[in-house]
Amino acid sequence: MNKKVLLTYSNLDELRKYEKEIEIYSFILAENKGILNSIENAAIDITTIVIFLSANNGNVLSAEMSLYNLDDSCVAIVRESYAEIAINMFPYVFNKVKPIYEKKLKINKTAITKRSHFYTYKNEKYLKQIIKYTEDNEIPLASFPSVNGDLKACYDEFNKNNKLAIVDLTSLSLAIEDNKNILYLSEQFLSIYENVRYIVIANKADILLKYFPLYFDDFESVDNLLKGVEEETEPEDASQKKRCITDLDNKEFEDFCSYFDMNLIGHRAFKNKMFRFLKNFQIMNRVNDQKVFSMFLFGMSGIGKTEVARLIAEKLHHGSYLTKINFANYSSQDALNILIGSPRGYIGCEHGELSDKVGKSEIGLILCDEFEKTNRPVFSFFLELLEDGKFTDTMAREHDINGFIVIFTSNILSEAEFQKTIPPELQTRLDLVCEFKEPSVADKHDFLELLYNKAAKKYVAQFSDYNITIDDKKTLYNFSYQNLHALRDIKREFQNKLMELFEIREKFTQ
The missing domain is CATH 3.40.50 (Rossmann fold)
Structure with a gap:
């Protein structure tokens, strides 16, 4: 059998024009065996099967056999931008490409496809x-x-x-x-x-x-379609006002910076840059030039990335609920529906995690943890969110996040890996990107001092009536914290020693 000519259309207008000349079928792999053997004087649009097989090549042979047996009175068509892919995919079926309207084709007119x-x-x-x-x-x-x-x-x-x-x-x-x-x-x-x-x-x-x-x-x-549906007339409740970084006056912002600086150990360059950028954001937000402030923090686990969000949340509203989404669970094709939900009352309906958690929180802050593990639709969703300062869930509810801080964290270990993993268009939309590196020995010691001071205020009054002595402090510091990479591990070891100290003192008192 001679190879066929693959006809191309350049846009939707050409396709609709061609529909008036010939009946057009879309290629449906599971059902085309019977259809292709029975139709005559028709066109088969293979655009969608070419797109599908580009990513799922297991069915290429089956599709090729169906097209090979196509009746001589039928033609195959494809959108022009996919023509080269189609020729390479089906080399035994097609030998050249030809536009539909370069020369008038002599094809018998048949009924227009029913739409x-x-x-x-x-x-x-x-x-x-x-x-x-x-x-x-x-x-x-x-x-x-x-x-x-x-x-x-x-x-x-x-x-x-x-x-x-x-x-x-x-x-x-x-x-x-x-x-x-x-x-x-x-x-x-x-x-x-x-x-x-x-x-x-x-x-x-x-x-x-x-x-x-x-x-x-x-x-x-x-x-x-549905006669008698009446639109609900009750007004929706006004959304809860969140406390945002843009709501802080000059004195409150200074207090925020002081608190944050004291409680996040190390990362001096990041803190200086963040304070400066947040101050600029306050000004730009007030004149409606910037809706959202975004930062992307990457580096090894346990060195303070998530702590950034916790400290901001605590200073905006003491004891507030933090909107945190763990994107380790957002790698499936259905990730976007999990994030923003499916409409209520539908089969398989679920509420969107993002809209639910934003609704519960009293502050304008979203933490996106392990963000590198999600997929392209979610990346695109956040690109729009950062640009518009709002997002719409699948119930068509619009969520205003004007004034919010959005923090993306990732265990990516290098700038090169960041450039490779995060889409370029999203990279350019981020306001602050910073690599968190392992703290120095001096930073680790300062972190122990911070833990000690907090323990002296928080734990001692609850567990015993004595003061921690200098000797006790030496006991608490007596482990190889210099060799531990993550601050999280240092904190865990310190707390274990603190509990041991309390147990010893309690037994001695009894």
Whole structure:
């Protein structure tokens, strides 16, 4: 069999123009064996399968065999930007590339591919009413789940024996810009069911039209789908005002710097720079030139990176709850949904960890620990958050973080590793980047002094009625702290010795 010519279109307008000349099918790997053997005088768009196989090459042979057996009256098309990848992926099927509209193709006109509308809702308050309406009328409602091998099985169960079912594609629209592999798997799902209707928050409608032109041709209000849904009219509670670094007056800021300097041992260059940058941030925030202050601290574990956040939190509001997200658990494809949540009332619904914790806290501070372990969609989310000074969860709730400090910490060990791991666009958005290095012996001794002074005030009054003597102090310091790399380990050893000292004194007193 002779090799085929792969036709290309350069944009969405060309694709829609071509639809008026020939029926177009999207390549669906699991079902194409039967389809490709039966259709004639049609075009097969292989763009999404090329994107998918670029990252998942296990099915290349199966796709190649399907295309090789394509009827001679059919043509294969691909978006122009993926043409070279397609030629290299299927060398036994295609031998050259040709644009669709360089020369007029003589192709018989057939029926235009049937596409449908999707439906939009305005905001979270309206979504609450949609959820209530579907519950009252026993209409299944689900958000688009994380894309995995159980996708079809999940929705077969969800879709069983129902005349109407609704899927919210908002979470898909949030993820698809940063993970194009979802395109192919999403099209597999969109092509399965006739009784499913799709909804999305209004400000994401253009994304669905952009990425799924063969499935959706327009959108309309969800009012046209669900008759009788009434928007909730009760006003939402005003969000709790957080105490931020920008709220401190000059005297309070001086007290903050003094407290921080005294309680974070070492790291002199970092502290000087942070104090200067925070003062500038106060001024720039007041004139609306900078919404958020961000810092990225990297280095070995246990040398004070997390302590930076704890000290800031303590001085902003004594005993306050610290918004801390550990990104060691955020490496999966579903990381962004875990972070900002899935809509309430949906199958697999969970609250977003970030919005929940920010809501609990009384201060404008977010700690992102082990941030290097997360993935690209989360990186992109924080890029927008730092630029806008706000974020929107999947319930369409907007969270204002104007005046916040966002601290990213990482166990990355070098500047070179930082440059390699963190996306360049996020690097340029960070206000302060600093490598934390192992403390000097003098710093370690100063840290012991700090622990000793705190213990004298905090523990002695609770555990005994005696004062710590000079000999006791020597006992507490009598371990090889110089050889311990992490301040955390020094603190642990000091506390063990302190407890031993209390036990001895208590036994002696008895």
